[in-house]
Amino acid sequence: MTRRARILLALRHALLVAIAIAMLTPFYWVLKTALTGENIYAYPPSLLPVNPHFYNFVDVWYLIPFPRYLLNSVVVSLLAVAGNLVLNSIAAYALTLPFRGRRAVLLLLLSCTLVPFQATIIPAYLITARLGLLNSYLGLALPLMSTIVCIFIFKAAFEAVPKSLIDAARIDGLNDLRILLRVLLPLSTPAIATNVVLAFIWSWNNFLWPLIITRDPNMQTLPLGLARFLSYMEDTTGALYAFVCMVLAPGLLVFLMAQASFMRGLTAGATKG
Amino acid sequence: MTLRRVLASRFFIVPAAIAAVTIGWNIYVSLHAHGLLSGRVIDAAGRPLANATVVLYTHDFVTQAEKERTKTDASGAFAFTDNDSHLIQLQALDGDRMSARVTIRLWFRAQDRELAAPLVIGAAG
Amino acid sequence: MTRALAWLHTRNARQAALVACFLTPSLLIFLLYRVLPLAWNVVLSFQAWSPLHPPVWIGWDNYDEMLHDDDVVWQALYNTLIFMASQGIGVVIALGIALLVNSDLKGASVYRTIVFLSYPLMTVAVAIIWRWMYNERGGLIDFVLRRLGVIDKPVAFLDSFGWALPSTIVANTWQVLGFFMIVLLTGLQSIPPHLYEAARVDGAPGWARLLRITLPMLRPSLFLCAVIGILNSFAAFDLVYVMTNGGPGHATELLITYIYKEAFNQSRFDYAAALTVAQFALLLFLAWLAHRAAGGNAGALE
Numbered sequence: 001m002t003r004r005a006r007i008l009l010a011l012r013h014a015l016l017v018a019i020a021i022a023m024l025t026p027f028y029w030v031l032k033t034a035l036t037g038e039n040i041y042a043y044p045p046s047l048l049p050v051n052p053h054f055y056n057f058v059d060v061w062y063l064i065p066f067p068r069y070l071l072n073s074v075v076v077s078l079l080a081v082a083g084n085l086v087l088n089s090i091a092a093y094a095l096t097l098p099f100r101g102r103r104a105v106l107l108l109l110l111s112c113t114l115v116p117f118q119a120t121i122i123p124a125y126l127i128t129a130r131l132g133l134l135n136s137y138l139g140l141a142l143p144l145m146s147t148i149v150c151i152f153i154f155k156a157a158f159e160a161v162p163k164s165l166i167d168a169a170r171i172d173g174l175n176d177l178r179i180l181l182r183v184l185l186p187l188s189t190p191a192i193a194t195n196v197v198l199a200f201i202w203s204w205n206n207f208l209w210p211l212i213i214t215r216d217p218n219m220q221t222l223p224l225g226l227a228r229f230l231s232y233m234e235d236t237t238g239a240l241y242a243f244v245c246m247v248l249a250p251g252l253l254v255f256l257m258a259q260a261s262f263m264r265g266l267t268a269g270a271t272k273g
Numbered sequence: 274m275t276l277r278r279v280l281a282s283r284f285f286i287v288p289a290a291i292a293a294v295t296i297g298w299n300i301y302v303s304l305h306a307h308g309l310l311s312g313r314v315i316d317a318a319g320r321p322l323a324n325a326t327v328v329l330y331t332h333d334f335v336t337q338a339e340k341e342r343t344k345t346d347a348s349g350a351f352a353f354t355d356n357d358s359h360l361i362q363l364q365a366l367d368g369d370r371m372s373a374r375v376t377i378r379l380w381f382r383a384q385d386r387e388l389a390a391p392l393v394i395g396a397a398g
Numbered sequence: 399m400t401r402a403l404a405w406l407h408t409r410n411a412r413q414a415a416l417v418a419c420f421l422t423p424s425l426l427i428f429l430l431y432r433v434l435p436l437a438w439n440v441v442l443s444f445q446a447w448s449p450l451h452p453p454v455w456i457g458w459d460n461y462d463e464m465l466h467d468d469d470v471v472w473q474a475l476y477n478t479l480i481f482m483a484s485q486g487i488g489v490v491i492a493l494g495i496a497l498l499v500n501s502d503l504k505g506a507s508v509y510r511t512i513v514f515l516s517y518p519l520m521t522v523a524v525a526i527i528w529r530w531m532y533n534e535r536g537g538l539i540d541f542v543l544r545r546l547g548v549i550d551k552p553v554a555f556l557d558s559f560g561w562a563l564p565s566t567i568v569a570n571t572w573q574v575l576g577f578f579m580i581v582l583l584t585g586l587q588s589i590p591p592h593l594y595e596a597a598r599v600d601g602a603p604g605w606a607r608l609l610r611i612t613l614p615m616l617r618p619s620l621f622l623c624a625v626i627g628i629l630n631s632f633a634a635f636d637l638v639y640v641m642t643n644g645g646p647g648h649a650t651e652l653l654i655t656y657i658y659k660e661a662f663n664q665s666r667f668d669y670a671a672a673l674t675v676a677q678f679a680l681l682l683f684l685a686w687l688a689h690r691a692a693g694g695n696a697g698a699l700e
Contacts, residue, residue, distance in 0.1 A: 012498055012503065013503075013505075015498060016495075016498055016499065016503075016509045019498075019509070020508075020512045020513070021646075022510055023512055023513050023515070023516065023572070023575075024512060024515075025528075025538065026516075026527045026528065026531055026538075026572065027527070029527070029530065029531060029537075029538050030527045030530060033536065038384055040536045041535045041536055042535070042536075043535045043536075043541075044541055044544075045535070045536050045537070045538070045541055049693075053378070054380075055360075055378040055380075057377070058359055058360075058378065058380060058381065059334070059359075059360065062382060063333050063334055063360075072698065081478075087423045087424045087427070088424060090419075090420040090421075090423070090424075091420060091421050091423070091424035091425070092545040093420060094416070094417040094420035094421045095421070097416075097417055098412075099413070099414060099415060099417045105421065105425070108428075109428070109435075110477065112428055112432045112433070114681070114685060115432050115436060115678075116629050116632055116633045116681070118633045118635060118654050118657075119436065119439070119632075119675075119678045119681070120431060120432060120435035120436065120439070120631060121435075121657075121658070121661070121676065122435070122438075122439065122442065122657075122661050122667050122670055122671055122674065123434060123435035123436075123438035123439055123442070123671075124431050124435050125661075125662075126438070126667070127430055127431070127434065127435070127438075142427065142431070143427070143429075143431045145427055145684060146423070146424040146428065148428075148635070148699065151417075151424065176413070176416050201518050204520070205518075205519070205520040205521060205522075205591055207520070207521065207522050207635070207636040207639075208635050208658070209635065210473065212662060222520070223520050223521075223522040223523075223636070226522050226523060226526065227415065227522050227639070227700055228522075230526060232638065233334060236334075236335075237334055239334065241526075241530065243670075244523045244526050244527060247520060247522075247523050248519055248520065248523050251438075251518060251519050251520060252515070252519070253287070254518075255285065255515070255518045256511075257283055257287060259511065260517060263514070263580055266577065266581075267579060267580060267584045
């Protein structure tokens with residue numbers, strides 16, 4: 001490697017390291033605040049945690065209904081993921097079959113990608129109220145149970161299965177549901193993984209919808225609990241930052257475990273609408 | 274997917290590890306959560322103070338409340354047996370002299386704790 | 399009649415029934431939560447809604463009020479457009495990072511993960527993190543600026559009329575950068591290398607290769623980034639609500655936060671619906687503009 005190329009490479013790495021540090025600094029700053037034992041409003045703030053301790057996390061666990069918020073978030077996310085898997089897989093399978101009006105349905109779905117959730121909040125609230133689902137787990141999970149991106153991910157995976165396998169299954173006398181369950185889904189595990197991760201993360205991070213439809217503090221999900229805590233306890237306690245760390249941990253964990261699936265899902269033309 | 278592959282995949286190992294830690298922690302907590310708080314009170318010269326009052330305050334983010342009082346025995350030792358909070362303060366009183374308020378933060382509610390440093394009632398409150 | 403009955407027993411009929419069954423649940427949700435709300439918004443915008451009695455048709459009154467009697471909506475529109483324009487800066491930075499990280503650089507995947515890390519996180523948490531970063535006493539930004547001597551008194555970024563919106567934009571860019579980078583990386587990696595080879599053989603310098611080959615081939619990815627940027631600025635409720643709640647005054651009020659406040663704080667569903675219709679129309683117009691700018695090739699959504 002020429003000397004010039006070596007210098008350029010070193011420069012490249014240096015730049016990337018600087019960018020990486022810039023991207024990670026906010027995380028570090030909040031973590032340091034959650035762990036530090038000094039008064040967090042003292043100026044100048046220290047760069048390292050002073051007398052670090054974990055007691056802020058204990059405070060968050062007991063003095064905030066964190067377990068309750070966690071439970072709510074988990075239940076809603078599980079509902080959303082389950083609904084996603086079931087509803088989207090059968091819809092995607094139906095879309096791989098030839099039928100009249102298929103193109104119309106596809107067009108309808110594609111055009112829905114441009115409709116962001118935020119453009120529908122008022123009627124969605126009214127509809128959910130009419131259905132009697134306000135303030136319920138099902139009401140929280142329902143709008144998230146079927147998304148266009150997930151349908152298309154499944155559809156692409158199903159269409160990638162060789163037709164010969166499907167035909168062979170049909171000849172064996174399997175009906176369509178069995179074909180879906182026994183042949184297509186087992187061969188589409190990456191698509192399933194992608195959809196599970198996408199549905200989980202979208203539901204876990206969802207803030208506006210729970211904000212609109214929960215009335216009871218016991219039904220609040222984690223993002224809502226976090227925002228409420230901020231508005232009650234604004235700037236008076238460092239436990240807020242421990243709360244933030246505890247809230248981010250599951251999301252980080254899921255992301256780090258399922259990175260490949262997540263990125264695959266995003267590049268499949270994902271726009272969360 | 275063979276059983277071996279499932280067991281070795283990170284989607285099994287990570288949740289299993291988390292579950293194991295959670296269960297282990299809960300077992301530890303249930304073994305050590307009797308609400309016992311014990312310590313000693315001494316005066317400025319280091320002599321144990323008998324019959325001093327010790328006050329237990331429980332805290333949350335914004336409020337504090339006195340929960341209980343107890344007296345030290347002949348050797349200056351005291352004990353609370355039904356503490357159910359994790360954020361508490363102790364203060365010793367003797368007549369009109371008081372010790373400093375000592376903040377105790379526990380890892381879980383009703384954790385048994387024996388204070389390492391005694392409460393010191395000095396000349397000035 | 400008997401022919402219809404006979405058809406019902408055919409395989410085609412069974413398959414049609416199956417397709418209907420399989421499609422219905424998903425379509426029902428889309429109908430309920432996408433199609434119907436769009437239509438209902440339009441209807442609501444022409445009515446006077448109240449929780450106490452049935453809605454009354456009032457024609458264009460809501461739009462009249464929006465255009466003539468409302469100052470906040472223009473501020474919100476202006477803020478939203480600024481927010482959208484700033485997404486372009488994010489795309490440029492992301493392009494730079496993508497170019498740096500492209501190719502078999504050692505540790506490229508680590509850098510990619512670090513840059514992307516913030517995207518799948520809860521926006522509420524990101525907002526609180528950045529609120530803390532901007533805090534006058536405990537925040538890193540004021541501390542660094544004072545240490546470097548750029549300012550000598552702490553600046554309350556989120557409370558100042560001039561700095562609040564740029565501050566939220568910085569936070570949003572930090573979160574969205576990873577996504578833009580991934581989209582652009584995917585686009586970069588689909589450019590056939592022989593194009594570069596040919597250019598190098600022809601003696602074209604590096605920056606010319608960038609302009610003439612990379613950027614045109616990245617058009618679909620850039621279009622996707624533009625659409626995401628537009629959608630993001632119409633949807634950035636979580637960040638703004640938690641960071642500044644539209645304040646100070648209405649300095650960071652976006653259209654979406656204004657819609658939320660009118661609908662759910664003031665209970666003016668009808669007016670908020672009119673705002674939503676206007677916002678959605680603007681969104682469609684901008685998406686169409688982006689489509690034209692991309693050369694009419696919205697293609698590559700994969």
